[in-house]
Amino acid sequence: MCRLSAITSGEYISPMENVLSLETMKEGHDGSGMGLILKDLGGEFESYKKYPILSGICSKSGMKELDNFMSAAGFKSVHSWHPKIKPVTGVKLRDCYFANVYDYPDEFQDKSITVKETLLLDTRLKLRSIGQEDESIIVFSFYPDILTLKEVGDPLQLSEFFGLDTSLLKAKIILAQGRQNTNYAINLYACHPFFIQGYGSMTNGENRAFMPIRDYLTSRGFPGYICYNSDSEGFTHILHYTNKVLGYPLKYYKDVITPLKKEEIEGRPDKDFVMYMKMCLRFLCIDGPNCVIGFTPDGSCFMVQDAKKLRPGVVGGVPGKYALVSEQCGLNSAISERDPSTDIYPMRYDMVIVSPQAKEVRVWNQLQGWTKTMN
Amino acid sequence: MEPAARLDQNHELTLKDFPYIIRWRDDRCKRCGRCTAVCPMLSIYPSVKAKRTVGSFGPVPNPKVERSVETVVKQSTNIANYCTGCATCSLVCPNEAIEPEFNPAHKFLTHKNTGGHPYTRGGRRNDPLVSTLDRLKFTRISMLTDPALDAGRHEFRIRTYLGRILPPDELPIIAADDDRLAMDKNSTKFIPPVREIYPVMIGSMSVGALSPTMWEGLAMGITYLNEVEKMPVVMCSGEGGMPLRLLKSRFIKYFIPQIASGYFGWDEIIRAIPHMVEDPCAIEIKYGQGAKPGDGGLLMAHKVLKLISEIRGVPTGVDLPSPPTHQTKYSIEEAVAKMIQSMYMAWGFRVPVYPKISGSKTAKAVLNNLVRNPFAAALSIDGEDGGTGAAYNVSMDKMGHPIASNIRDCYLDLVKAGKQNEIPLIAAGGVGKKGNLAANAAALIMLGASAVSIGKYMMQGAAGCLGDENNRCNVCNLGRCPRGITTQDPKLYRRLDSEKVAERVVEIYKSLDVELKKIFAPLGRSTELPIGMSDAISADDPAIAKRLDISYVC
Numbered sequence: 001m002c003r004l005s006a007i008t009s010g011e012y013i014s015p016m017e018n019v020l021s022l023e024t025m026k027e028g029h030d031g032s033g034m035g036l037i038l039k040d041l042g043g044e045f046e047s048y049k050k051y052p053i054l055s056g057i058c059s060k061s062g063m064k065e066l067d068n069f070m071s072a073a074g075f076k077s078v079h080s081w082h083p084k085i086k087p088v089t090g091v092k093l094r095d096c097y098f099a100n101v102y103d104y105p106d107e108f109q110d111k112s113i114t115v116k117e118t119l120l121l122d123t124r125l126k127l128r129s130i131g132q133e134d135e136s137i138i139v140f141s142f143y144p145d146i147l148t149l150k151e152v153g154d155p156l157q158l159s160e161f162f163g164l165d166t167s168l169l170k171a172k173i174i175l176a177q178g179r180q181n182t183n184y185a186i187n188l189y190a191c192h193p194f195f196i197q198g199y200g201s202m203t204n205g206e207n208r209a210f211m212p213i214r215d216y217l218t219s220r221g222f223p224g225y226i227c228y229n230s231d232s233e234g235f236t237h238i239l240h241y242t243n244k245v246l247g248y249p250l251k252y253y254k255d256v257i258t259p260l261k262k263e264e265i266e267g268r269p270d271k272d273f274v275m276y277m278k279m280c281l282r283f284l285c286i287d288g289p290n291c292v293i294g295f296t297p298d299g300s301c302f303m304v305q306d307a308k309k310l311r312p313g314v315v316g317g318v319p320g321k322y323a324l325v326s327e328q329c330g331l332n333s334a335i336s337e338r339d340p341s342t343d344i345y346p347m348r349y350d351m352v353i354v355s356p357q358a359k360e361v362r363v364w365n366q367l368q369g370w371t372k373t374m375n
Numbered sequence: 376m377e378p379a380a381r382l383d384q385n386h387e388l389t390l391k392d393f394p395y396i397i398r399w400r401d402d403r404c405k406r407c408g409r410c411t412a413v414c415p416m417l418s419i420y421p422s423v424k425a426k427r428t429v430g431s432f433g434p435v436p437n438p439k440v441e442r443s444v445e446t447v448v449k450q451s452t453n454i455a456n457y458c459t460g461c462a463t464c465s466l467v468c469p470n471e472a473i474e475p476e477f478n479p480a481h482k483f484l485t486h487k488n489t490g491g492h493p494y495t496r497g498g499r500r501n502d503p504l505v506s507t508l509d510r511l512k513f514t515r516i517s518m519l520t521d522p523a524l525d526a527g528r529h530e531f532r533i534r535t536y537l538g539r540i541l542p543p544d545e546l547p548i549i550a551a552d553d554d555r556l557a558m559d560k561n562s563t564k565f566i567p568p569v570r571e572i573y574p575v576m577i578g579s580m581s582v583g584a585l586s587p588t589m590w591e592g593l594a595m596g597i598t599y600l601n602e603v604e605k606m607p608v609v610m611c612s613g614e615g616g617m618p619l620r621l622l623k624s625r626f627i628k629y630f631i632p633q634i635a636s637g638y639f640g641w642d643e644i645i646r647a648i649p650h651m652v653e654d655p656c657a658i659e660i661k662y663g664q665g666a667k668p669g670d671g672g673l674l675m676a677h678k679v680l681k682l683i684s685e686i687r688g689v690p691t692g693v694d695l696p697s698p699p700t701h702q703t704k705y706s707i708e709e710a711v712a713k714m715i716q717s718m719y720m721a722w723g724f725r726v727p728v729y730p731k732i733s734g735s736k737t738a739k740a741v742l743n744n745l746v747r748n749p750f751a752a753a754l755s756i757d758g759e760d761g762g763t764g765a766a767y768n769v770s771m772d773k774m775g776h777p778i779a780s781n782i783r784d785c786y787l788d789l790v791k792a793g794k795q796n797e798i799p800l801i802a803a804g805g806v807g808k809k810g811n812l813a814a815n816a817a818a819l820i821m822l823g824a825s826a827v828s829i830g831k832y833m834m835q836g837a838a839g840c841l842g843d844e845n846n847r848c849n850v851c852n853l854g855r856c857p858r859g860i861t862t863q864d865p866k867l868y869r870r871l872d873s874e875k876v877a878e879r880v881v882e883i884y885k886s887l888d889v890e891l892k893k894i895f896a897p898l899g900r901s902t903e904l905p906i907g908m909s910d911a912i913s914a915d916d917p918a919i920a921k922r923l924d925i926s927y928v929c
């Protein structure tokens with residue numbers, strides 16, 4: 001089972017905190033890969049908040065092709081970051097790891113954020129398809145204030161490889177996943193966490209309802225819902241679809257992926273809507289076993305389990321810094337100064353939501369509404 | 376010259392030409408006459424034979440001849456009285472002295488056309504081979520990283536929806552407060568009615584085709600399942616109306632009245648509407664039937680007795696053929712749209728209305744049409760292995776489309792259009808043909824059906840119907856059903872105890888539910904029906920796998 005570690009904080013933190021937390025949970029991942037998404041970036045990225053960042057990996061020729069493509073598309077390079085690679089045994093070195101900051105093409109400067117988001121998504125998908133066959137271009141995200149790093153290997157070794165231990169790279173929200181690989185051929189696009197237009201999430205377990213979910217998402221007519229190298233990428237897209245496309249408040253994500261029974265909905269104050277929503281979105285019901293941890297564009301972070309709670313998960317911390325992790329030892333490592341008795345173990349009906357800047361934690365229960373606040 | 380035929384029986388059929396040959400054992404028979412009395416076809420009859428015995432007694436050869444006359448049971452070689460193999464004679468024989476034996480080398484179809492009348496019968500398609508549905512298996516078994524569920528311990532929600540479902544972006548919603556949404560009560564958007572039902576329903580078999588005891592047994596079973604077992608199983612009436620008492624009862628919500636091209640029974644239904652205390656589950660408009668595509672319903676005169684004539688509003692003793700299509704309209708698209716709308720109007724737009732068609736290469740075109748009709752609540756497709764009360768043998772055996780690829784094509788078409796959750800597909804025809812009800816139903820669901828409909832399985836399971844794909848029995852059209860299932864003759868239908876039928880309906884559904892859980896648990900699915908989860912099934916034949924777009928395993 002993959003191990004998950006997300007930390008959200010009012011202050012900038014280093015991804016090493018996540019890596020070390022993954023390390024304590026090492027029993028559960030086999031070092032077959034690590035993915036990191038950093039949101040709300042500090043350090044050298046702090047001054048570039050409004051510019052989109054393209055994160056990825058290229059071969060030498062791929063990098064050239066990418067540069068040409070980006071300049072032809074009108075994007076102007078503003079800043080470029082490369083991790084200080086320190087080769088370690090067990091990690092296969094690729095040519096170029098990068099996070100490039102761009103300014104929008106002139107004709108998009110005054111466009112709305114929606115238009116800009118569409119442009120960024122289109123551009124990422126085009127780059128992806130150009131480099132897909134020979135893996136000369138791999139791009140994980142292209143969005144303001146988001147940086148993604150992924151590679152095959154053991155998380156601790158990878159942190160050394162990427163020089164995270166000495167780097168000044170910091171962020172306020174960091175999602176990290178240590179993979180337990182179930183496929184032999186590891187494709188970096190199959191590596192969690194996944195990102196789309198401001199939404200990120202990672203999951204452990206399998207998505208057993210993958211096929212119906214994939215067919216439903218791909219047939220929504222939204223260009224970003226494609227590929228699905230991992231069956232869990234669907235969870236990120238469901239989040240995007242319900243929260244952004246349909247405009248449902250975040251808590252309804254839980255109702256979509258783990259719908260209540262008809263009799264249970266009867267007791268809800270919003271029962272008419274929930275009943276209909278359950279029917280409309282029945283193809284998006286997940287069937288576990290999963291723990292999903294993610295964030296939304298406003299900086300809220302959340303954790304939910306499948307309806308049978310077949311995967312563990314715990315949220316804990318202190319005001320201003322909370323961690324959402326798959327094992328308690330990971331939480332001890334991430335925030336040792338907390339009072340463990342206040343830790344929240346979300347149950348099958350619960351969704352834990354940590355507000356932006358890690359100010360407070362609230363638990364929303366599908367049957368009882370908001371049940372608990374920690375601040 | 377006078378032909379010799381008259382003398383040597385040359386134009387008579389031999390027993391070897393018949394599909395079933397009666398094996399009668401002289402040594403066991405006690406001449407009670409029960410078999411000959413019960414035979415629905417009058418295929419066997421009591422007869423006498425002269426017997427000459429030559430014997431010699433004593434030490435010296437002294438042959439003596441004895442002549443005797445003995446009673447025997449004989450099988451008729453008259454084609455009209457062919458033995459159907461029903462084995463009712465064996466059932467009533469106290470001494471196991473008689474049984475029919477299937478004769479694979481028979482020439483029945485060659486001869487069953489006397490008077491220029493092609494062979495007509497009831498029952499099912501005579502194809503004893505393994506169907507496509509039985510060649511599918513469930514191969515995505517949860518192991519290790521995604522544990523299988525416990526069929527006995529976990530909660531399984533085996534439910535589906537019947538009714539048109541709006542796409543989420545068309546739902547009229549408003550923000551009730553900061554983080555709560557509500558349906559917009561001021562919106563004029565039509566929100567179609569939707570029912571939550573058990574995904575295996577009992578398909579349309581009419582009062583008329585079925586005997587009163589059979590129909591009543593099914594209806595009681597359905598009601599018990601809903602009221603006591605809390606399993607929302609629903610049943611379609613078939614053409615020909617429903618008993619008035621049921622129409623006016625609160626149990627009507629478990630039933631789907633069917634309207635077909637003969638409109639039989641609809642005067643009574645329409646008159647009952649003001650007295651109804653509950654809405655029916657849905658209305659099915661029959662455009663076709665898988666067993667006999669292109670034919671309308673047919674109730675033969677000998678089944679139109681008093682009760683049926685009252686329910687249908689017709690005289691007794693007349694053939695009741697329904698036209699092959701609905702005659703009142705000139706353009707089928709318009710007809711379907713108008714008919715669906717009129718039916719909605721009759722119940723104040725509170726009842727889902729959906730058409731049923733026979734499986735066909737043109738099903739996708741029909742579906743395409745319905746998708747664009749915001750009122751169409753579902754599409755029921757009845758494949759060639761469906762059953763019927765009466766049809767031409769050629770229609771049953773040679774016309775129609777198998778359900779598996781038909782449902783798959785339609786589902787994949789819906790997926791292409793992103794409408795797979797808007798218009799539920801109901802699959803029927805051959806579900807449980809070889810007894811694998813749960814497996815066939817689950818396979819169809821994974822191919823894309825939202826629900827499946829069963830008929831013959833219920834007749835067999837709940838009332839012991841004798842029919843099979845070797846043309847056993849299959850005389851449902853003649854009103855002589857030996858089990859009392861498809862007859863209006865009180866002498867015959869009193870054989871059938873409706874309470875027992877109801878009990879069996881409940882038993883069948885409860886065991887079906889367990890088997891469905893046994894299929895869904897290892898696939899790890901329990902919260903929603905795995906509609907379209909085609910990665911979970913495989914075929915043992917590459918051509919089937921390719922056609923259905925699923926994997927092949929061997």
Ligand code: SF4
Nearest residue numbers: 414458459461462464
């Ligand atoms: S098997 Fe049926 S049809 Fe044949 S002789 Fe016996 S009772 Fe008659």
Ligand code: SF4
Nearest residue numbers: 840841842848849856
């Ligand atoms: S037992 Fe009755 S219903 Fe069954 S095949 Fe024979 S006649 Fe038809």
